[in-house]
Amino acid sequence: MAGIPSETGQVWSPASLGGGGYITGLIQHPAQSGVLYARCDVAGVFASLDGGFTWEARNGGLGKAYHHQVQSFAISPHRPEVLYRCSGEVRSRTFCGSVHKSADGGHTWREVCTGMGFYGNGPTRMYGEVIAVDPHHPEVVAAGGYTGGLWISRDEGESWKRTPLPEERYGCVAFHPGIPGMLYAGTISDEDLNMDYAETGEGGVLELLQDLPRGNAGRLYASSDLGDTWMLLHEGPSFAELAFDSRDPQRLIAACIWNGICSSPDGGRNWQTDMAGLPEAGQRYGSVVQDSHQPQRWYTAPDVRPHMKAVPPVPLYVSGLAGSRSGEWQLIRQHNDEDLSGFPDYMDHFGGGSRAAAAGWAISTIIADRFVEGRLYLTNWYGVAVSSDGGGTWCAGQFRGLETTCMEAVAAAPQQPGKFCVTMADHPPKVTENGGRSYWNLPGIPGYSGSTAVTISRSDPHRYLYGLAGHGRTACIAVCRNAGGKASAVLPLGAGLFVQALREDGVKNGSFYAYVDGPVASGAGIYRSSDGGMTWEQTAFRPPSYMDTIPYHKTWIEAELLSVVVYQVKNACGANQLLAASPFHQGRILVGEWTEGIWESRDGGDTWKSIGEGLPFQRSGPASVLNAIAYSTNHPDRVYAGFISEGLWHSSNGGRTWSKLYPLVEGKVFNVSALAVGTDDEGEDLLLLASEPMVVNGTDSQVVYSRDGGCRWQAWEQSGIGAVRWKGIAFDCEGRQVLGVSCGNGAFHKRLADKI
Template sequence: MAGVFRSTDGGESWATLNGGLDQGFHHQVQSFAVSPHQPEVLFRCSGEARGGEICGAVHQSVDGGNRWREVCSGMGFYGNGPTRMYGEVIAVDPHRRGVVAAGGYTGGLWVSPDHGDSWEQTMLPEERFGCVAFHPQQPGVLYAGTIGDNDLNMDYAEVEEGGLLRRLQDQPRGESGRLYLSQDNGQSWQLLYEGASFAELCFDSREPQRLYAACIWGGIRVSTDAGRTWSAAAGGLPAGRHRYGTVIQAGTQQGLLYTAPDARPHHEGLPPIPVYASGDGGASWRVVHRHADEDLSGFPAFMDHFSGGSRAAANGWAISKIVADRFIMNRLYLCNWYGVAISDDGGMTWRAGGFRGLETTCMEAVVADPCQPGKFAVTMADHPPKVTEDGGGTFCNLPGIPGYSGSTAITLSKRDDRRYLYGLVGHGRSACIAVSEDGGLTARAVLGLPQGMFVQALKEDKRRANTFYAYIEGAVAKGAGVYRSRDGGISWQQTAFRPPSHVATLPHQQQWIEAELMSVVVYQVKNACGCNQLLATDPLAPDRVLLGEWSEGLWLSADGGDSWESIGAGLPFLQNGRTSVLAAVAFSPKSAGTLYACFIREGLWRSRDHGQTWSKLFPLQEGAVFNASALTVSAQEEDVLILACEPMVQSHAPSGVVCSRDGGSTWDEWDITSLGAVRWKGIALDCEGQWLLGVTCGNGAYKAKLSSISK
């Protein structure tokens, strides 16, 4: 979900390689390959499910990943899907220059004879390919393994009526996995084996007919007849049922194998970092080391929030890949949920370099401190909020609360710089409003919400002491709506706002907004949809509150929520179909009565008469699509407007950021093509209008100084 990264210092730090990409699914990378003949030639397979279809593309780079171009669109891939933790599905022939093979999640298996410039579909059926591999010692020999319905890795999906496959927007493919063999670079194929699923293949460098496979729930298996028959290789591996997605042979030590089960927090009886080694061809395995925290270095502090504070145990979660360095003896790389860790002693100790450059968090919102330059707070999936006081250079955690794993909305107080109010969300769609009154040292829940409710936004009334507002989404019958606090956020009462009678939930089109259009993936509800932008308080007048609902309207209160006026007439709600929805609202900090409304597909709109009439402000070209997903407004001589566009599968527009220094009369388009198809979820300027911080779905946060990029 964040694209491709490169390290030039042995994994100590990383940089993104997404230049030239522009569609919403282009960062959802399922697989990656480097040409052994020309290391500057790279391939990536990306795609995702939206609208009942699985889309995808193969991209090629000929300059080491600086720029990419699409070379094949015949296959669908599921980069952040149920096979995301398994093997590579694109491979470059190590013997014959120019031959590349790729197997899709949909669309079958394709082969290119000319470095990816042209592609042809092979005769293989359309299955979920889990690994594609050329034999390193036998020219022309190509293997392709598939994954059955029962081996999809989806512990974290929210499965409702219709079952897992429907939630994934997938179709039944059968319960069995298969292994296919071609001996002529994919021109013809034979079915070797049917039964277990294949996530990764490993070839024994001493015996060409000997293969090893990570078979997910089928464990680690070995074949001595080139893949025709398989037997379990489980001696010494953990007892019980575990998934295996990786098995490798150490490149500098023939005969030494490594594997790791896919451990999760609820698993018991596993070592903290469950990496196992075998020196006898998989006949027996031993745990490399039972790690303690002192065996780890350079891991970020946020990992202390997981697994009871054990960084070692957290680093052992969800290991998807182990790689042995081909040149450095005993050097291993381990990839899991958090990043890439490095070992120089065969897995006895691990270091991480702080995961520099791998800040791939799915973020929800960003707000600027109203008084302190360079200070921002951000919220994100799976983490409590974080605060930076140096414009995004470094961050510290605000306290989490047991039972809640992620954060949604947040507000920083103008009158009390030690007060933070923020929304938290937990498993089972539980949520609360939390408050810290001591500068972030401690926090407590002050408003617990019924299951299924969600803190969409939190705002302070900058003109009314101790007054805060909260926008709560969920079932209207359970209390969804706008709440107000008159005592600094400690106690809350629901205001008079009630949506139109036909609206039973906020959002009204809940499934469409929360699991299809805005979310990071279709199988998770309300994950990285963006928060904190559909509620605003007037910086020029007390008690004036602006509230937006994605598809149903916009309302204004001039008395602190005691009464509400609909002001959405003239705005493009659903004007060009279901994608034309509201994403952000704001007051002008400079001109009384001036309001702004951002729409997916329809861009930015403005009213200069408290919402009585509206006109489009950007873009003005006929038919132009701009998914205005984030807006920040700063007061100088005129309103400074910075507007971000999120690329979406359902509403195609390239990722972009535009800026106006004259209240929207003229606009500058910033060059962010090197960032690729970044999915913007929030953007904020600090109180002096100098430092800018933008947050994204999957690519973390980006910082900039306005003066350095706006001219």
Template sequence: MNKNIAHVWTPASLGGGGYITGLIQHPAISGIVYARCDVAGVFRSSDGGETWETLNGGLTKAYHHQVQSFAISPHHPEVLFRCSGEVRSRKFYGSVHKSADGGHSWREVCTGMGFYGNGPTRMYGEVIAADPHHPDIIAAGGYTGGFWISRDEGETWRRTGLPEERFGCVAFHPSVPGVLYAGTISDDDLNMDYVEVGEGGVLGLLQDQPRGRSGKLYVSSDLGESWELLQEGASFAELSFDSLDDQHLLAATIWGGIRSSTDGGRTWASTEEGLLPGRQRYGTVVQDCHHTERWYTAPDLRPHMKECPPIPLYVSCDGGGHWQLLHPHSDEDLSGFPAYMDHFSGGSRAAATGWAISKIIVDRFSKDRLYLCNWYGVAISEDGGKSWRANHFRGLETTCMEAVIADTVQPGKFCVTMADHPPKITEDGGQTFRNLPGLDGYSGSTAAVMSGTDSKHYLYGLVRHGRTACIARSRDGGDSAAAVLSLGPGLFVQALREDRGNPGTFYAYVDGEMAAGAGIYRSRDGGESWEQTSFRPPSHLATLPHQKKWIEAELLSVVVYQVKNACGANQLLDTDYNQAGHLMLGEWTEGIWRSEDSGDTWQSIGTGLPFQYSSPSSVLNAVAFSPTHAGTLYAGFISEGLWRSGDNGQSWSKLFPAGEGERFNVSALAVGKGNSGKDLLILACEPMVRTGTEARVVCSRDGGLSWEEWENLSLGAPRWKGIAVDCAGGQVLAVSCGNGAFRISAVTDRDKQQQG
């Protein structure tokens, strides 16, 4: 296959992002700050947190972006480490990567530990640490696999004698050489996070197993050669050391509050006076290096928690003995926070800013400058925490993008949908974006369609808290919107399409329980009113998709216990370019159907396609009509690649990849009109543990006769979810789950000739 290095991905202005779970600052350069993320890898800011760029070059597996911990060498600041991993089918995967160039490129140095980058301990302390006294010593504790030491700056690793427990924090003593601490997290404290978890309890939900009924704190005085158990009971999430007294430590303990030790960690006392009453989950505590009497902490508040301050940031001015709320924040104390945060918090941006605070750090170079990170991004304070600004989390503001479509009329115009955000529109090929309006109570978007005859007409699916959904419509270019079809619990708008031969007629693919209303809906009046069509899948299908829980929670989701509408988003429904009323839909494991009368009757056309015949992972993920050849259809599969029919689905043959046994996930499919009269095909493959695949994007300009591969190694291993081609403008926009949006120009033969 041709490797086309002429086509280089450029980041669109929608960056990656997710839950920002940790922060570290460069030890010598004031403006450089690093952030870790549960789904998007590592970010760097070179301007003190104002803007961010991703640092994932050289990564090859999806879980390499799911970072549980990271560290920077205080001796060689260009050297960084990251710990990443996930669980699938109760098996944990994990890697330690090292960078020798400030994070621009990474290489794997250890696979002995499993990590849970998007798991229940992601928001706690660092489990990898560099020794401040010995440049060659690095220590790390896994979620699984025990505790490991490197004595050659991370090149080789050896397991120590500590048992295989769930490590929550690892720290070298900053002023006592040779002393190393390791804290663990108990099964019981994880159980406190989940009220209703169903069969198997919390560990079954997390695909975990018992690792200890109590948390523990260990210490080694010989850099990991031998260990002593100091404490048993509380789960230790972070340790902080007093710069004035080397025997004084504070600890953030999960559900156990903030605790203080004056004898190097052998005994501990609770320091709860002034903090929120009741059991709260704490994951961070830090000393102010400029005002050494000050310490900061924040409980990990969530939306359901009532009677709590909007931003629960607490300060102690006596070494952690007594605490008080730092400031009674209101929206007036905030600037540069995105408007979409209002939809999560009943209109209070301050309340959203205080959700799920995972880390607080004090700028070592600038007095009264603080950083905090949480569910949304990184915020900065210049006045000791009284006011905060976010610069709209530029570069890490988005999370899991799920779909992208190109406007059929206006070059450079695309619409992107994503979890936790309303749709976003770009009219300049991805250089800038604006929001379509969300609706109160709805937090994310799943599918969208732009009218082919009215540039101001949009229909899109929204998801509400409590897992209900609706179709929203805007007729004024996005100035306002209203719900036109409200759906019951558990239903999602999987895809939306306009009848290409009959403008104003729209179709919606709704997934979920069949008995609750899942199926294909139709509107003949521009989306104003909707009716369910006659499509009925085989009687043994109780849900769409048939294996919904397995596909969304195990095969494709970025976290096993969080089911999202992340499979086939906006790709399993299409309408014919050549004939009005002709449409096609696919079901993940059971087949493809075609209608020639706007959905009144349906015919099965999936015979011969690889529905799970080789493995459970062979799942349909995209269908499309050819824009240039009547009767030509495409079907894209996870694992089994792209298939084509030239006779309206009566027979099928595999188009890509051609190699025997070669696997390719058609996670995203774009079909357009090439300049040679043949179809332009672009396929994006997301990396998956189950299929053993890596991230790839391939393109054919001649209907599949020949293929070229577009380089994306510098992007790491993006979880591609959607790709769209604007043939008139010669542009491609691709979106990923957590890793951002990327664009490429000049994709057609004519554009290449003009470039030459």
């Protein structure tokens, strides 16, 4: 970061959480069988050097908010060390996007084009690639945006020019492998989108979230001169993936979403459905691939979701088997748990106790290994799985290195060095006792799928309190008394309520506080427990009378500003940072509201006083919101407040007056998306700030720290891990080990360097 020194030495190390996010695409090295690349909707690009069993992130050099939201990628068949990636997202109905190029196998990337908008976490994320390298002309690359049209590079991605094609929603872009100069581009209609991204408005009219209507028909375009001129070949179904029959250059196969698998005998002009043997009703199809060893064989899979009970667990189908009728698809196997190995234990929870019931959810890509006959790969909601026997059995390698989880909250154990508890979307909390190198799971509760805020008891290190988020926007506070036991829901909450933060009193053991957000009339507010979290009562805290929800500007803050996926309110979990307890005074607690203020109670919640006057609430626009508060660990009356856009502020007199602490450079923007306060060896506050990159203010991903209460600052090097969306950060009880959590990239651990 400009203006402050950067600390050298130990770098961030990724935690071993075991994947857990949506892998939306997979490509194989053209010359090395064991080298694979995977893309993720929120976590960027990963590489495997051992055939898909272990992975490492390849996001070096990236800094912006949307660079990890990858919609498509490609590898050059001529120079395999050259890769391309298309990333982007949308905020406030405005799309952004970049094409990046790597010349070193994905270790580092640089931006080469910004003319197209991409939607890496959007409704077409699970479909075909929209960037492709010409197999006949090494210098020619084509890319089609979610917005912005289709562009061509004729110098290996260094410069780009837009083609005459209209601005449609491209679902696949592909060069014909057998006809030099022939390029195809397929588009996706409004009606064929993932319906999670659409809603029905007045009069039954389909309205697209964050998008504008593009038409009710998909189209297939073709160019025989590398993109100079185009012809419309076909209109009707949407084209999610396009494949070419190696036995007949005029025969094309396409995955056409709700129209299923279709084939064309004449180069794409006329199409017919080829669905014999496949489940049809209510199924999306986004992937189809030919087996290069036995080219009469093709593979496909419907995009199965949890509610589709009638579809096989791993719905992988094959056509062209010996003895089958021409064009008929057959299920490879009715899989059970014995057919699966190396899948993480948490998948049992999602499959209702059966791992096989979850292993086939949302299959996005199928690959038939071009070097090893019978070896197949599939990507889905959890990671990458490998089959060495044509799909009969599958191994996932525990998804080692595919750290794609969405996390927000991290809490350190008060008495145990190296122990932290983290919460995450779609999973119960995880605990590490070695600084983040390995984890074990806390128990979940049926009906609740994700975890939010968390705290570890000071007097009993085996007692955990955490928030769980359930189906139908319900939530609860759960208590687990020992590592191998069960969790109990001690405070069930109604629809719309959410456990935003949990804290133990800074002095009195067994006294806890909870921040519950949502509709005020339904019970949003501050709760307390005096018996170790077993029973709860609402305190006297009441927000200003004009507020009917907490947060007050709920849609803007949760759906636009802080969410990892635009529009998905409460997509991940609680930030756990707007509730604080003083380590010096019993019953002294702080609560912050994103845009409306900070309040303090000095009697355990019976009375409250506003102390937020003078802070920059929305001073620099709607993005200037409070995101973290904390008490000093060394000075009884010192308080910290971290803001998106406006950085870190502090008060030395209990909140009567405030001043800015970081950054002090005029015009410098910094998002305090995570704040940790510890104690340095010399008894001064040790401060750690993490800044989430955001489109709204153009910030990069950064981490800075100070050993002297904010007088001097250093930046931590993180160029090798890319544009991490930091959401929570914590010191362990000794102030030596640090664990940071992110939305999309899991967790990272680091040791604080010794003082020089």
